[in-house]
Amino acid sequence: MLLTAALAASLYVGGVAAHGGVIAYSIDGKYYDGWKPYNSASGQTSIQRPWATFDPILDATSSTLACNNDGLPGPLQLTASPVAAGSKVTGYWNTWPHDTGPVITYLSQCPSSGCTSVNAQTAKWFKIQEAGLLGGTVEKGNWAAGAMIANNNSWTTTIPSTVPSGHYLIRFETIALHSMPAQFYPECAQIEITGGGSLAPSADQLVTFPGGYKASDPGVTIDIYGQAAKTQTTYVIPGPRLYGSSGGSNPPTPTTTTAPVLCTPPYVLQDSTGHPKSTGCPLDSGPTCNLSAGCSLDSTGFD
Numbered sequence: 463m464l465l466t467a468a469l470a471a472s473l474y475v476g477g478v479a480a481h482g483g484v485i486a487y488s489i490d491g492k493y494y495d496g497w498k499p500y501n502s503a504s505g506q507t508s509i510q511r512p513w514a515t516f517d518p519i520l521d522a523t524s525s526t527l528a529c530n531n532d533g534l535p536g537p538l539q540l541t542a543s544p545v546a547a548g549s550k551v552t553g554y555w556n557t558w559p560h561d562t563g564p565v566i567t568y569l570s571q572c573p574s575s576g577c578t579s580v581n582a583q584t585a586k587w588f589k590i591q592e593a594g595l596l597g598g599t600v601e602k603g604n605w606a607a608g609a610m611i612a613n614n615n616s617w618t619t620t621i622p623s624t625v626p627s628g629h630y631l632i633r634f635e636t637i638a639l640h641s642m643p644a645q646f647y648p649e650c651a652q653i654e655i656t657g658g659g660s661l662a663p664s665a666d667q668l669v670t671f672p673g674g675y676k677a678s679d680p681g682v683t684i685d686i687y688g689q690a691a692k693t694q695t696t697y698v699i700p701g702p703r704l705y706g707s708s709g710g711s712n713p714p715t716p717t718t719t720t721a722p723v724l725c726t727p728p729y730v731l732q733d734s735t736g737h738p739k740s741t742g743c744p745l746d747s748g749p750t751c752n753l754s755a756g757c758s759l760d761s762t763g764f765d
């Protein structure tokens with residue numbers, strides 16, 4: 463009986479090994495175990511919000527996109543505290559199989575009573591770090607997810623020293639682009655930031671999940687095996703403009719410039735942060751839109 467159970471368990475783990483998520487954190491050198499999706503929920507204590515399965519989310523507008531399924535507070539939910547503003551927070555993934563795609567980190571501020579009462583699906587998130595295509599072409603280049611794998615399946619984000627002190631959810635996400643539709647892997651943890659600054663995110667830097675991404679976002683629809691991917695050297699990371707991108711502590715991600723492209727309605731040209739470009743994209747004239755050059759299907763632009 464025991465042998466059978468052990469064998470079944472090992473087969474099961476093998477079956478889910480192609481996916482996963484953030485399984486642990488370290489914050490300023492202190493290590494925190496994550497939630498264990500395949501263990502009983504009973505008695506589990508973690509700073510991480512519970513999640514149920516290693517499977518990816520395949521819909522950019524899924525109700526579970528904020529903190530995975532179900533992302534509700536655990537019965538014995540913990541919060542990492544204090545986390546000094548400016549701290550380095552590392553997320554550790556299981557042995558990660560998907561080396562094509564971005565890695566993105568968000569924060570969401572909770573009330574002063576803490577995050578445990580907060581429904582992640584209605585929380586407002588801002589992006590504190592993002593990395594996508596680091597070099598080369600979409601088809602064969604180096605992606606942030608590959609760098610994460612190379613770095614012990616881990617990704618380190620610095621809490622901006624400018625964010626106001628308080629309770630936050632921190633959301634690490636990688637999006638795998640090796641198959642279509644794109645695969646979303648978000649997990650969240652609760653932290654309390656101390657010694658922060660006074661730069662609140664602006665309204666255009668805040669999104670909800672679902673809401674922050676669209677199925678039609680170029681960073682979601684991208685075909686890494688298509689003809690355009692052979693020469694394309696840019697990737698539009700989905701989501702809002704980076705927090706503090708005009709003066710925060712995180713240096714802005716280097717942007718690569720592309721030649722102006724004219725887009726016809728209902729297409730608009732987006733910049734590298736997914737916002738409509740204010741110039742170079744007349745809505746009432748121009749040739750057929752070149753989707754591979756960064757045009758998006760949303761005539762109203764982001765938001």
Ligand SMILES: *[C@@H]1O[C@H](CO)[C@@H](O)[C@H](O)[C@H]1NC(C)=O
Binds near residue numbers: 486554614
């Ligand atoms: C690599 O990651 C594991 C967690 O998956 C962690 O326990 C270990 O300390 C890390 N190794 C280094 C050298 O950071």
Ligand SMILES: *[C@@H]1O[C@H](CO)[C@@H](O)[C@H](O)[C@H]1NC(C)=O
Binds near residue numbers: 694720721754755
């Ligand atoms: C579309 O844009 C891509 C990237 O800028 C470019 O390589 C390609 O030649 C363009 N295609 C057309 C038909 O203009």
Ligand SMILES: [Cu+2]
Binds near residue numbers: 480481482559
């Ligand atoms: Cu997978």
